[in-house]
Amino acid sequence: MNLHRRQILALPLLALARPAFAADRSDISRQVLLTWHKLVLELVRHTATYMPPVAARGFAYIGITAHEALASGNPALRSLAGQVTDLAPLPARPSGDYDEPCVLHAALQAVVAEMFGNTGPTGLRAMEAMGRQMGEVAGAGIDAAVMDRSIAHGKAIAEHILAWSREDGGAVVENMGFPMDYTPGTRPQDWVPTSLVRMQQAPLLPGWAQNRPFAMPSAKATDPGPHPDYSEDPASEFHAYAQEVYDTGRALTDEQKLIARFWSDDAMLTFTPAGHWISIVLQIAERGAMPTEVIAATLAKLGVAQADAFIACWDTKFRYNLLRPVTYIKRHIDKTWEPLLITPPFPEYTSGHSAQSGAASTVLTAIFGEDFAFDDDTHVAEGLPVRSFASFEAAAEEAAASRLYGGIHFRFGNEAGLKQGRAVGAYAAGLRTEA
Amino acid sequence: MMRASLIIALTAAPALAEPVIPSFTDETATAGFSTVYEGEWEYMVGGGVATFDCSGDGFPEVFLSGGASPSALYLNRSTQGGALSFEKTEALTMDAVLGAYPLDIDSDGIMDLVVLRLGENRVMRGLGDCAFEDASAAWGFDGGDAWSTAFAAIWEKGQTWPTLAVGNYVDRKEEAFPWGSCTDNWLHRPEGERFAPPLPLTPSYCALSMLFTDWNRSGQPSLRVSNDREYYKGGQEQMWHLDPGAAPRLFTEKDDGWKRLRIWGMGIASADITLDGYPDYYLTSMADNKFQILTAPESGKPVYADLAFKSGITAHRPYTGGDTRPSTAWHAQFADANNDGLLDLFVAKGNVAKMPDFAENDPNNLLLQQEDGTFVEAGDRAGVASMAISRGGQVVDLNLDGALDIVVVNRWTPAQVWRGNANATGGWVQVRLQQPGANRDAIGAVVEVRRGEFVERHEVTSGGGHVSGSVGWLHFGLGDAATAELRVIWPDGREGDWQTLGAGTFQILQPDQAAQAWQPG
Numbered sequence: 014m015n016l017h018r019r020q021i022l023a024l025p026l027l028a029l030a031r032p033a034f035a036a037d038r039s040d041i042s043r044q045v046l047l048t049w050h051k052l053v054l055e056l057v058r059h060t061a062t063y064m065p066p067v068a069a070r071g072f073a074y075i076g077i078t079a080h081e082a083l084a085s086g087n088p089a090l091r092s093l094a095g096q097v098t099d100l101a102p103l104p105a106r107p108s109g110d111y112d113e114p115c116v117l118h119a120a121l122q123a124v125v126a127e128m129f130g131n132t133g134p135t136g137l138r139a140m141e142a143m144g145r146q147m148g149e150v151a152g153a154g155i156d157a158a159v160m161d162r163s164i165a166h167g168k169a170i171a172e173h174i175l176a177w178s179r180e181d182g183g184a185v186v187e188n189m190g191f192p193m194d195y196t197p198g199t200r201p202q203d204w205v206p207t208s209l210v211r212m213q214q215a216p217l218l219p220g221w222a223q224n225r226p227f228a229m230p231s232a233k234a235t236d237p238g239p240h241p242d243y244s245e246d247p248a249s250e251f252h253a254y255a256q257e258v259y260d261t262g263r264a265l266t267d268e269q270k271l272i273a274r275f276w277s278d279d280a281m282l283t284f285t286p287a288g289h290w291i292s293i294v295l296q297i298a299e300r301g302a303m304p305t306e307v308i309a310a311t312l313a314k315l316g317v318a319q320a321d322a323f324i325a326c327w328d329t330k331f332r333y334n335l336l337r338p339v340t341y342i343k344r345h346i347d348k349t350w351e352p353l354l355i356t357p358p359f360p361e362y363t364s365g366h367s368a369q370s371g372a373a374s375t376v377l378t379a380i381f382g383e384d385f386a387f388d389d390d391t392h393v394a395e396g397l398p399v400r401s402f403a404s405f406e407a408a409a410e411e412a413a414a415s416r417l418y419g420g421i422h423f424r425f426g427n428e429a430g431l432k433q434g435r436a437v438g439a440y441a442a443g444l445r446t447e448a
Numbered sequence: 449m450m451r452a453s454l455i456i457a458l459t460a461a462p463a464l465a466e467p468v469i470p471s472f473t474d475e476t477a478t479a480g481f482s483t484v485y486e487g488e489w490e491y492m493v494g495g496g497v498a499t500f501d502c503s504g505d506g507f508p509e510v511f512l513s514g515g516a517s518p519s520a521l522y523l524n525r526s527t528q529g530g531a532l533s534f535e536k537t538e539a540l541t542m543d544a545v546l547g548a549y550p551l552d553i554d555s556d557g558i559m560d561l562v563v564l565r566l567g568e569n570r571v572m573r574g575l576g577d578c579a580f581e582d583a584s585a586a587w588g589f590d591g592g593d594a595w596s597t598a599f600a601a602i603w604e605k606g607q608t609w610p611t612l613a614v615g616n617y618v619d620r621k622e623e624a625f626p627w628g629s630c631t632d633n634w635l636h637r638p639e640g641e642r643f644a645p646p647l648p649l650t651p652s653y654c655a656l657s658m659l660f661t662d663w664n665r666s667g668q669p670s671l672r673v674s675n676d677r678e679y680y681k682g683g684q685e686q687m688w689h690l691d692p693g694a695a696p697r698l699f700t701e702k703d704d705g706w707k708r709l710r711i712w713g714m715g716i717a718s719a720d721i722t723l724d725g726y727p728d729y730y731l732t733s734m735a736d737n738k739f740q741i742l743t744a745p746e747s748g749k750p751v752y753a754d755l756a757f758k759s760g761i762t763a764h765r766p767y768t769g770g771d772t773r774p775s776t777a778w779h780a781q782f783a784d785a786n787n788d789g790l791l792d793l794f795v796a797k798g799n800v801a802k803m804p805d806f807a808e809n810d811p812n813n814l815l816l817q818q819e820d821g822t823f824v825e826a827g828d829r830a831g832v833a834s835m836a837i838s839r840g841g842q843v844v845d846l847n848l849d850g851a852l853d854i855v856v857v858n859r860w861t862p863a864q865v866w867r868g869n870a871n872a873t874g875g876w877v878q879v880r881l882q883q884p885g886a887n888r889d890a891i892g893a894v895v896e897v898r899r900g901e902f903v904e905r906h907e908v909t910s911g912g913g914h915v916s917g918s919v920g921w922l923h924f925g926l927g928d929a930a931t932a933e934l935r936v937i938w939p940d941g942r943e944g945d946w947q948t949l950g951a952g953t954f955q956i957l958q959p960d961q962a963a964q965a966w967q968p969g
Contacts, residue, residue: 059627059678060805061803061805131803133678134489134492134800134801135489135627135678135679138623139624146624209754211736212736212764394682395681
């Protein structure tokens with residue numbers, strides 16, 4: 014693993030700042046943090062409302078909870094209160110000794126329980142089992158009074174975050190995110206449903222851009238500008254972009270097909286695009302020697318970046334309401350053409366995958382460095398191979414290109430999405446998690 | 449050739465006369481059923497019904513699974529056309545039963561029962577007069593120790609005993625990370641007049657329905673498996689080649705053109721709805737359900753188009769009761785509920801447990817087929833729109849009056865039964881296939897029925913639905929026709945003669961023999 018200089022420097026600083034009692038327990042905290050996040054990835058896949066923007070929001074709140082639980086007992090860490098929108102100062106610790114793994118476990122258990130309270134019976138059973146198992150791990154050998162005090166504080170941190178989350182506009186998702194009624198636009202370039210699924214005859218989460226952003230000033234703060242002028246003229250720039258999708262789709266290499274599927278990250282079948290980047294961080298954390306505090310801060314910033322990226326991207330999508338390549342190509346190039354991937358049920362411009370990947374890579378590059386090489390085994394269990402990347406930026410570029418290979422985005426949608434995401438990510442990267 | 453009316457319907461929307469709405473009477477309170485499908489997480493799936501005649505009077509008995517409470521066999525005491533009446537017996541009282549399928553395994557003319565359980569599955573040998581014994585050990589049947597949730601059976605070519613496919617679900621011992629822990633499905637092939645050790649059907653992806661079906665009319669059935677995507681990793685819907693004497697072989701995209709589909713697969717219903725001579729498949733799931741039509745039979749590739757939306761049978765959310773959240777569908781079955789000569793679709797619905805993002809008041813569907821091949825919802829008007837948490841079911845003529853009845857197992861509440869009112873429907877004919885020697889009930893045969901200029905092909909199967917199956921009278925609605933013209937293609941490929949059978953009759957069909965009329969009582 015290539016550890017970036019910044020991280021290497023941070024390790025002894027954090028270790029020095031950590032109280033001796035907590036330092037002895039750091040491995041347990043790390044186990045608690047990573048294990049809960051692995052369960053969260055599964056819950057995202059198996060909870061019906063966790064469409065990609067919803068998942069990104071969830072990761073942000075859970076990551077912030079972990080960071081704040083640790084920051085409340087570590088003077089070397091800085092709270093995000095006052096840095097992210099409307100987050101008031103977190104509850105202070107009443108006097109007495111605390112056990113950091115117990116605080117962290119209690120906070121994560123409480124926040125996950127509410128965020129995934131609507132999951133199925135298997136998810137509920139898994140959460141209960143995880144709570145029991147991690148509680149035993151964290152609480153082994155801990156004085157009962159310390160444990161009780163720590164759990165109470167962890168719960169207080171979680172409740173503070175949850176109360177904040179309930180007011181952001183995204184807490185309630187009905188009908189799996191699809192409006193019950195929808196009136197399509199009347200312009201020739203307007204998005205129209207592309208799916209044979211009855212529920213997807215309306216677009217996903219058309220009001221998501223009204224949600225409260227985390228670190229960026231507003232949903233429109235990173236507007237990438239308009240897409241190329243719509244035209245059905247075969248000599249037009251727009252038509253050329255569509256022709257590129259068509260030609261690319263007809264000549265896909267095996268490698269391009271693999272890339273398309275590797276980054277497809279379909280809702281309810283995978284951890285979603287945001288979860289893919291969370292998975293990358295968890296893998297890096299497990300392979301290396303990242304301290305718990307660094308992992309938590311990374312997850313918090315990554316979650317914020319991706320959540321904001323979806324808010325910004327959804328603002329753009331529903332402002333321009335652009336049709337998907339499959340619609341244009343079937344109307345004007347080849348009515349029999351089918352893309353490699355299933356076209357997502359919402360407008361094209363900008364690409365959500367590209368935006369959130371741009372945001373994620375920006376945050377992770379700021380933390381780990383520009384040339385941080387890593388392997389990604391997120392989809393091994395699904396039968397896809399490990400992919401290796403020279404940098405986060407390279408991974409983001411590939412994620413964006415995958416949407417062209419998949420036949421579901423124009424090149425300009427991917428490029429604008431990356432640009433938009435990088436701008437969003439810069440806000441998240443600017444958050445300070447160290448004192 | 450797909451019938452022209454359906455093709456037209458999928459490209460236009462002409463006004464149609466609504467089909468006759470059948471009328472059902474809820475006789476749950478008086479029919480004598482008291483079994484409740486109980487249990488918590490381990491019983492969130494399952495809840496099957498088996499119907500078959502074990503008393504020899506022609507009326508189908510009903511076996512109801514009970515989950516964590518005992519299962520029960522109910523003897524049919526109904527009279528022809530009368531109220532439904534059943535007598536509970538202790539003949540098949542077992543615990544941990546998820547579902548069951550009748551099958552005359554040893555071809556002795558007495559129905560046996562394959563019982564799917566949480567734990568060891570069992571094959572129950574029929575002894576006559578609705579008595580049974582556990583023949584698992586005697587027949588070499590390894591019942592395993594899994595969470596068994598799907599079943600299908602076929603007599604492979606040259607075999608005198610059936611091949612049984614058993615679908616298994618999640619590793620129930622996994623708690624915090626159960627996802628990706630689907631256990632192997634098993635294939636129990638015969639070894640003489642007993643079963644060989646089971647073959648694992650690897651990979652397995654948490655099957656909730658299986659069906660042997662001759663999808664391409666090759667004469668060689670394949671095994672379709674509908675899988676629950678909630679629990680698999682890298683999984684999809686599956687189909688297996690099952691060539692005689694060869695190891696099972698999965699259909700793949702590369703070799704066979706099999707297209708990946710990932711749904712919460714819970715039940716398979718099959719029928720020749722499009723009248724193109726090939727089976728169409730309805731796959732139940734959560735929210736939208738799928739209706740698969742073979743796109744290019746001549747290509748030899750199993751490539752299907754999803755016509756659920758265009759046919760009006762997505763059944764993706766409740767149509768009555770005010771709950772607008774997405775539906776959860778389980779047992780599905782094509783049957784002619786109004787005897788108009790067009791197959792209709794019954795779907796049992798119910799929340800997995802109390803999932804807040806899915807409908808709690810989720811009525812069962814009765815989707816009536818119209819002349820153009822599209823369907824219209826009539827569950828509420830027909831009187832079968834139960835809001836109970838339904839699972840398995842059977843649409844079957846319980847009182848032999850020609851009007852189909854419906855029995856449904858519900859989670860946590862008693863099983864329900866509705867009697868179809870015969871005076872509200874058209875004509876019908878019911879046939880029972882019997883052949884000498886092995887496979888007495890002719891599983892794998894095809895009944896062909898003339899429908900105007902088209903021929904409707906009806907595969908005789910054991911499997912599909914949601915852990916629910918039936919062996920007995922095969923029911924065909926006739927509308928106003930005074931007679932039915934049909935023939936049987938027997939499992940060995942012999943083509944029977946076309947026969948003209950009178951409406952309103954029961955007929956026993958045997959190879960190389962004229963139809964033999966039968967009367968209840």
